[in-house]
Amino acid sequence: xxxxxxxxxxxxxxxxxxxxxxxxxxxxxxxxxxxxxxxxxxxxxxxxxxxxxxxxxxxxxxxxxxxxxxxxxxxxxxxxxxxxxxxxxxxxxxxxxxxxxxxxxxxxxxxxxxxxxxxxxxxxxxxxxxxxxxxxxxxxxxxxxxxxxxxxxxxxxxxxxxxxxxxxxxxxxxxxxxxxxxxxxxxxxxxxxxxxxxxxxxxxxxxxxxxxxxxxxxxxxxxxxxxxxxxxxxxxxxxxxxxxxxx
Numbered sequence: 282x283x284x285x286x287x288x289x290x291x292x293x294x295x296x297x298x299x300x301x302x303x304x305x306x307x308x309x310x311x312x313x314x315x316x317x318x319x320x321x322x323x324x325x326x327x328x329x330x331x332x333x334x335x336x337x338x339x340x341x342x343x344x345x346x347x348x349x350x351x352x353x354x355x356x357x358x359x360x361x362x363x364x365x366x367x368x369x370x371x372x373x374x375x376x377x378x379x380x381x382x383x384x385x386x387x388x389x390x391x392x393x394x395x396x397x398x399x400x401x402x403x404x405x406x407x408x409x410x411x412x413x414x415x416x417x418x419x420x421x422x423x424x425x426x427x428x429x430x431x432x433x434x435x436x437x438x439x440x441x442x443x444x445x446x447x448x449x450x451x452x453x454x455x456x457x458x459x460x461x462x463x464x465x466x467x468x469x470x471x472x473x474x475x476x477x478x479x480x481x482x483x484x485x486x487x488x489x490x491x492x493x494x495x496x497x498x499x500x501x502x503x504x505x506x507x508x509x510x511x512x513x514x515x516x517x518x519x520x521x522x523x524x525x526x527x528x
Contacts, residue, residue, distance in 0.1 A: 288310070289312060289315065289362050289365050289366050290304075290313070290368070291341065291358060293371050293372040294319070295317050295371065296316065296318035296319075297327065299504065300317075302497040302500070305334070305336065306505050307509075308334075308337065313338075314338045315341045316331070316341060317341045317345075342354065346402075348402060351402045369420045369422065369504060370399070373395060374447075376389075376446035376450075380443055384446065389450070392446035392450050411468055416469075418469040420471060421470070424448070425526065427448055427454060427474075429528060430526075430528060431478055431527070437478075455519060466516065470517060473503045474503075475504065482495055
C-alpha cells in the first residue's frame, strides 16, 4: 500500500503532454501519482522519468475506451491505496475534423468513445475510491471548443473550424461535469480548457500538432489549480488559465 497520508491522484492519458505535465506538477507537491497510459510501455517510460525526479509514481495501464481495461486499472490502484483523492480525466481524441456535411455517426462514435464515454467509464469505476477520500475532486479536461459561448463568437478561431465530432463531444463532457456536480455534492467536479479564451490561445500538444501558443506547463496551470481546490472550493464550474469562462 502507498502511504495513506499522501494525497493521491489518477491522471488518464498521462504518458505525454498535458497529462504528463499535470502528473509531474502534482507529484512535485508530494502526491502519489497513478499515471494512466493506454500503452503499457509508454506509461512505464513516462513513470520512470517522473520517478527520476523524485515523484512517487505508479504506472497504470488504462485504455478509457475499454471496460475491461478500466476495471483492471481499478484493481491496479486498489493494490496501492484504499482511496483516491483526485481524478483527472485528461485522455482525449481529436477526431479527423470531418466537415459536417460529410460526417457520419461512425466519425462521431470514435471520438465520443474517448471524450465522453471514457470519462463516464473511469468516473463510474473509480467513484467508490473517490468517495472514500475526505475531500475528493474530479477534473474534466475539456475544450473551449465545447463552449456554446465560444463557438458562437465570430471573433474566436474555433467558430470557423467546421467539424462535428470534437466540439460536440466536449460540449457533452461539459454537461456531464455539471450533472455530476449537481448529483454528487461531496465531490468537486469541474471542467477546464487548457488555454486562454480571451486571448484566443491554447496549449501546444500532439493532439493539435503543437500549433498552440501556450506551453504544456501553462496549459496545465488550470488543471493543477482545480486538482488542488480546498474543501470549500467551487463545483460545477468551467475555467481556463485566466479564470472562469462561459459554457
